[in-house]
Amino acid sequence: MLATKYGMDRDVLVTMTALASNAEAQLQLTTYARYLSLVQDALQPKPTISRILLGIGSEDGREPHKVAVDLLQTLSHLLKFTSLGNKMVQYFESDDTEDAKKVHSLFSGMLERLLALGESVRSIKAINIACGDALATLLGTLSLVDFVDTIEVLLQRPKDNLRRQVLRLLENRLDNSNDRDAASQSKALSFLSVLVGIVETFPDILLKHAAVACMEKISEKYGKKNPEKVVEAAIVVAGDKCMGLADNRIRIMGTLCLASMTEVIADAIIPVLPVALPRSLELLQSSIQAKEQNPELHDAIYSLLSALFVHIPYMISSEDLDKILCLSSRSAHVSLSEDCNINRQEALQLLAKRVDAKEVYNAVERNWHFSVSNGSKAAKETLEVVKLSIEKHSKSDTIKNFPALSRLLWKLFDFRRAQLSLPANDRFEGHQVDDIESSINDLTIKMIYKLNDTIFRPLFTQLTEWATGELDKSDLPGRQARLTTFYKFLETFFGTLKSIVTGYSSYIIENVVDILKNVRPNVKENQALWTAVMRTLRNSFEHDQDEFWQSPSHLSSISSHLISQLSIANSKASFKLVISEATPAIVALAIAADSPDNQKELNTHIMKYMRASGGNADSCKGVNPFTRLAAVKCEQSLTEELGEEWLALLPEMLPFISELMEDDDENVEKEVRKWVLMIEDILGEKLDDMLA
DSSP states (O other), rough: HHHHHHHOOOHHHHHHHHHHHHHHHHHHHHHHHHHHHHHHHTTSOOHHHHHHHHHTTTTTTTOOOHHHHHHHHHHHHHHEEEEEHHHHHHHHHOOOOHHHHHHHHHHHHHHHHHHHHHHHHOOOOHHHHHHHHHHHHHTTTTTTHHHHHHHHHHHHSSOOOHHHHHHHHHHHHHOOOOEEEEEHHHHHHHHHHHHHHHHOOOOOOOHHHHHHHHHHHHHHHHHHHHHHHHHHHHHHTSSSSTSSOOHHHHHHHHHHHHHHHHHHGGGGGGGGHHHEEEEEEHHHHHHHHHHHHHHHHHHHHHHEEEEHHHHHHGGOOOHHHHHHHHHHHHHSSSOOOHHHHHHHHHHHHHHHHHHHHHHHHHHHHHHHHHHHHHOHHHHHHHHHHEEEEEEESSHHHHHHHHHHHHHHHHHHHHHHHHHHSSSSSGGGOHHHHHHHHHHHHHHHHHHHHOOOHHHHHHHHHHHHHHHHTTSSOHHHHHHHHHHHHHHHHHHHHHHHHHHGGGGGGGGTTTHHHHHHHHOOOOSHHHHHHHHHHHHHHHHHHHHSSSSSTTHHHHHHHHHHHHHHHGOOOOSSHHHHIIIIIIIHHHHHHHHHOHHHHHHHHHHHHHHGGGGGSSSSSTTOOOOSSSHHHHHHHHHHHHHHTHHHHHTTTHHHHHHHHHHHHTOSSSSHHHHHHHHHHHHHHHHHHOSSHHHO
16 A cells, blocks of 8 residues: 555655565565555456555546556565565575475465566566566575575476476576576586476477576586586487477577587587487488578577587597588578578588598598589588688698698599589589689698698699690590699699799690690680680799799790790780780790890790781791781880880891881881880980981
8 A cells, every 4th residue: 555655755665664574584475475466456457455455446546557567666675675585595594394395385476476467467568667677676585596496396386388487587597697606506407407307298399498498508607517417408408309309499499508518518518419410410401401491490500510610529420521511512502691601601610620631621522522513602612611721730730631632632623624524504604613713722822831842742743744644635625624724723823832833834834835836715715724824924934033934945945935826816806815915924934034145035036926028937927917916015015114125126126117117007007106105215215217
């Protein structure tokens, strides 16, 4: 009555608190239970006792909802500031077990009543909030030990809904409490067996879910103190009564619980693996079925796998790795959310970093074709696993595992050729092939950094033989595919390792000359190989710091064949290709040649492509105007890069310049005049007298 009339008036609350504090725990609990009955009655359509005592429903009575809020707020205050908690502890710690049981029963009854009230007013915001506050205050009167005892009493009640509610209360208490004393730890861990019993015996899925959620919280907070208890619970979670059920919610909750348990008890989780890992992989497979995708289960499984990779990577068998890689490839292939992709990729990163490198390389080798069959995304993720494994492990590990890694590399390098054996509709797009080969080259460079020359040089010679001579000469598409792969790798190889590996160019000169003689990029199928060769040569020339290309034997073996690529320019399209690819390579060779005699040799070859007639066929190779134009543009680039050093050759160029200034093709004439202006600007004098 005081609460109804005066609400949260401070003086009234002090008086009420003083009155309640003088009562024993049993009387307080009995009184508060009746108090809650009064609140429930006030909210009925036809109130009875509350109408008599509080005037609810009468003409001059207050609005029932406001009365209920005042009553619940007052109850929260009384629970918080009376000595109820201390008085209950005295009973619990006394030798009088009957009185302790009675107090537990009264407290449980009040808790049950408050839960029921909260359920009934869920749609009425103000009352629901006040009810939640009262519930939180009531729970705060008990220690965790006594609270768990109370929960056990309530779990004996026949209603599954009540059981679910009290387990959620326990989960919330565990989530927010800091009870670290030995008694709390022991009590919580012993309660795991009760939760196990619920999972094993009760059919209600939501009740199982609540029990597993409590298991997870107890394991997180106290599991390190008694891993054996956690393992007992984990075996049940992984079993037929939890993760083995068809219900999606309990599968997800069980999987997340196992992941948390693994994080806490680490290698103590090993006894659970024979049940947990096969089941998890079965669930992962089911989660990525085309018509039954289950993103939440998918992510939960990868959370568990991540925990296993971190804490017990040595327990992942070869068969398990095969399944994980294959399922991950399938996951990458199907259309899942970006969050799913991130979770899978993060797990694969842990696999790469934690699992034994040899096992990883062997597993990728066994499953590479399956990864490729699931698309470019799956293939790239698999390659990322290899790259991360190489990066993570030491040089000594890489050398030790080199046989396994080299076997894998042969399979990876044959990717482009293997595409040719597939039906046209199953092949990757050209840009996808290039993208995957770029990833292969990247991880190969990572490997090379961790090898010494004694180990790598034999591999390089084998790779050269693999690309240039292993396949039958009749297999032209296969040979071209391998050569394209090889030179795309060499482009990266010379461009990344630079002067350290310039000497390796000696292994490829003969094959490069053969390609320059016989491969023309005017044919679409040849363009990728030809371009890769041009870029490989350019990178080798640009990074030569050991005078490799100054050697007359090296220079003369390739110079004329490289410069002959100017003759490819016989149309507008081929002219652009020569200017963008061949010209930079020729300029780089001229810079690397770095001697008057070598540069004169190069210039002599170039000038042959500037003349259409007037001599023998060998000295007049510029019949097509696009060829002459390409030669002039090449001379412009050389003049721009080498300046006066290149213009030392001007006397022998002047006759050609004079001829070209009167060329039949206006584009050639225009570019020659540009070249003349460039020369005059560098020399600081006009060429008119020289050209007369």
